[in-house]
């Protein structure tokens with residue numbers, strides 16, 4: 377274990393790190409911070425949730441001259457939400473050195489960003505399209521940038537982003553330091569990356585598996601048309617604190633979010649066709665626990681750090697193993713436990729094998745819960761809710777009526793009635809989700825239809841959802857047939 381004080385950092389930065397509650401450096405932090413302080417180019421690879429943001433953020437803050445009015449560091453991230461999150465973490469790391477950090481991303485008022493850029497930020501974090509837009513408008517100058525960082529580097533160098541990244545790179549001095557971080561770094565992409573780096577050091581945190589061991593990984597073999605009932609029952613039996621359900625397409629996400637709401641779950645969807653304001657609102661509600669199921673495309677797969685996410689459900693198995701690694705990595709972060717469940721239709725079992733081979737980790741097969749197991753799960757949730765309410769000890773207003781009940785009924789009867797009122801039966805009302813064709817039986821091709829929430833076109837301002845790939849097939853949205861039923865709510 378390495379202490380931050382052993383890494384050659386200034387007292388100012390150490391103070392900020394301490395305030396963030398970090399006691400010891402994680403392995404990727406211990407491995408890259410000293411090298412980064414020496415000015416080396418680095419490819420940093422470590423599992424999800426192991427502190428890569430601070431690994432590149434801390435030395436960047438350390439090397440900053442807050443008195444200078446130039447942008448000295450630029451960080452590029454694949455999605456808007458991630459750009460915001462990274463800028464927030466950098467702000468915390470740089471709080472005591474008074475570093476000025478700004479996030480720029482598409483779908484947000486560009487004039488406001490221009491005004492903020494005039495206030496001379498030291499570090500700009502952004503999505504590629506919007507950064508390029510500011511470069512073209514000459515509202516962002518990168519002539520004095522000494523450090524360039526690609527967060528989720530493999531995604532950034534993937535087909536859709538490569539050109540944008542190259543354009544940005546051509547605006548940054550050639551003698552800059554370049555840092556690349558990700559939990560995944562497929563070889564072909566690493567080779568692309570090395571072309572614009574100077575003798576990069578590869579710092580790869582050794583691990584037997586690509587995924588963290590504190591995520592329990594299961595798969596459920598289930599025909600496409602039964603997936604939704606299985607999801608409902610799993611939510612009922614597993615009672616996640618917060619859960620993310622990943623679907624393959626935007627339409628899928630919309631349908632799932634609607635269907636879950638109809639069955640009484642507090643669920644909302646997020647994908648690249650929503651306005652940025654809506655995307656941020658949904659995420660905020662999820663972080664605050666106002667919704668407890670976030671249904672998402674891969675737009676939420678990378679980098680997002682939301683505490684309380686105990687379960688990840690892959691309603692559709694992802695097309696590539698990297699996507700799997702990042703999706704399930706939204707749980708089990710910073711040493712916490714997590715559960716990942718992947719639904720596989722019988723024809724897609726080949727994909728499961730490819731995922732397992734890449735991650736070097738077997739998923740445990742799980743049978744879908746039965747109706748009575750789901751009921752048991754719901755009863756247990758009601759029991760916990762009653763117990764918590766009793767322990768919270770603020771029942772004065774209910775005492776009198778309680779005593780009245782006791783005059784007329786036995787305590788057993790009253791307790792059972794309370795459980796009955798609180799518990800909805802597992803809902804198997806007919807809900808139709810448009811069926812997705814299974815993935816093609818061989819790996820490859822199809823990545824053109826993913827939704828990364830990315831805005832890709834160079835030179836064009838990023839509008840809400842603009843430039844994002846959408847899905848070809850436009851099948852009719854199905855509707856569910858029954859009104860919502862009451863579901864026990866957490867912490868009334």
Ligand SMILES: Nc1ncnc2c1ncn2[C@@H]1O[C@H](COP(=O)(O)OP(=O)(O)OP(=O)(O)O)[C@@H](O)[C@H]1O
Pocket residue numbers: 397398399400401402405422423424425426427428429430558559678679680681705706709710
């Ligand atoms: N040294 C540390 N001690 C304790 N917590 C830490 C430390 N470093 C980072 N964290 C916390 O761990 C969580 C995960 O960090 P971070 O988001 O940087 O992970 P990551 O490696 O970038 O994951 P991903 O691959 O999913 O992007 C964050 O909440 C962060 O604040």
Ligand SMILES: [Mg+2]
Pocket residue numbers: 428429527679
């Ligand atoms: Mg990260």
